[in-house]
Amino acid sequence: MKPKPAKQPLTLLVLRDAQHSVKQVHLSKPLLIAVPAAAILSITGLILSMQIQSSRDISELERQLTLQHLKSLRMEITVSDKEAAIERLNQAIIQLSEEAAQTDAHMKSVRQLEEQLRTFIQEQGFDPSESSEDISSSQTGDPSSMGGEYIAVYEQDMLHLAEETLDDFERIRNLMETMEKAIPRTLDHAAQAQHQRESTPSRWPTESRRLTSSFGYRSDPINGRSAFHAGIDIAGSRGDPVYAAASGTVSAVEFSSARGRYVIIDHPDGLQTWYLHLDRASVEAGDQIKQGDIIGALGNTGRSTGAHLHFEVVKNNRPVNPLHFVD
Ligand SMILES: [Zn+2]
Structure with missing residues (x-):
């Protein structure tokens, strides 16, 4: 700890909601007395209502120094002891550090989701460069670096760190x-959407695209009589x-004298696809x-x-008509 100055200035800490976080004002004792309360309040830009001096209330405030509670917190603390102020700041830093660990875990889950999304997009053949690039890197600095040498850090540094970190966490948290x-x-x-697309008959069922008979009425290729052709014939x-x-x-998966070896597949929305005259089937009913x-x-x-x-x-x-479905 650095040596105490002979005459300790007073430090006014103002804790507001998470957007504004910690503000600090150093005041000499005579100045504090001279400055009317309204002027102090105008520095914070807020009309603050409560002055907490008992240690019980301050420790309660410290307990609330997490982002969740800060959101609703609009209070003013006047601290006359610099050591106590530093101690409180240390506590705040430690809490922020814990917050950082939580945020880190949070961020990992978001990264996983992001990765999932990216993989999905790539699988779909879309341009992955459109996806959000490393959103989590917008955090300033490594949160794990906060727990280290805070005792040696000056009050202002800690205040700034706390202030910036709180702002960052709030932004990151909202984003996440x-x-x-x-x-x-x-x-x-x-x-x-993908499932819907894949469950609708749209893929051409063979390598060959040589259509030898279309859907509808035609002359039967075997007996020459007019007949209804319920599908399309693709030569191969x-x-x-x-x-x-x-x-x-x-x-x-069955065999009949007319259809030969054939497979029927059921799809959603009352759709079926039929595949006839197969040499062999490589699936079984229920697959x-x-x-x-x-x-x-x-x-x-x-x-x-x-x-x-x-x-x-x-x-x-x-x-x-299958040609209304397949490409
Ligand atoms: Zn046919």
Whole structure:
């Protein structure tokens, strides 16, 4: 501790809400007496109501010297003893230090969320440079550096440190609270949108894009009679991969003389996709599959005149034109 000056000045500490934090005014004893109370109050820019002098009240105030309590705190303390003032400041610094540790933990969780969001955005193929770059770095200085040599630091330094740190913490806390609320919501909305997109038949089910028969009425390729074609035929080579047009649940993997080996996948909103004439199926009924998963191999089984995939989209048990769905 530095040596006490012969004549100790008086230190007026003013604690306001967290935005304004700690303010300090040094006053010599005669000056303090000379300055009317109204003038002191005008320095703080606040009409302050309470003067606390009992040590019980001061220790209660110290207990409240966390950001949460500071928000509602509008008080004035007059301290006549410099040692006591320094001690109180030390306490404030220690509390800020604890606050810093909490803020640090808080920030880690925000970073994790941010990382999650960034990964998600990258997975979606968006430009990650748009995302908020290192928001947490706006904090000034390393909070862990606060606990160190505070005893040797002069009062003003500590006051400034406390003041700045409080302001920083308040800003960071507000920012983090906003982010903590917003990021999970954004992730949730994005995930829902993605799920909706992937659950709608939109992916072309084969490598080949050679359409040999379209949806609707046509002449039957085997007996020549007019018939309704409930899907589209895509020519390909036997063994070519067949992809799920959308995420969903496999509801049937079966074989019939007309359809050959076939797979049906159920999707939300009463939608189904049907894959006929497969050479083989690589999924089983009940499997949960993602859009783009391989569900089997293109083939020529059943009532078919050559290797092709008959692809059907069924909505509420009625076949609809698949070209209205897939790209
Ligand atoms: Zn067909």
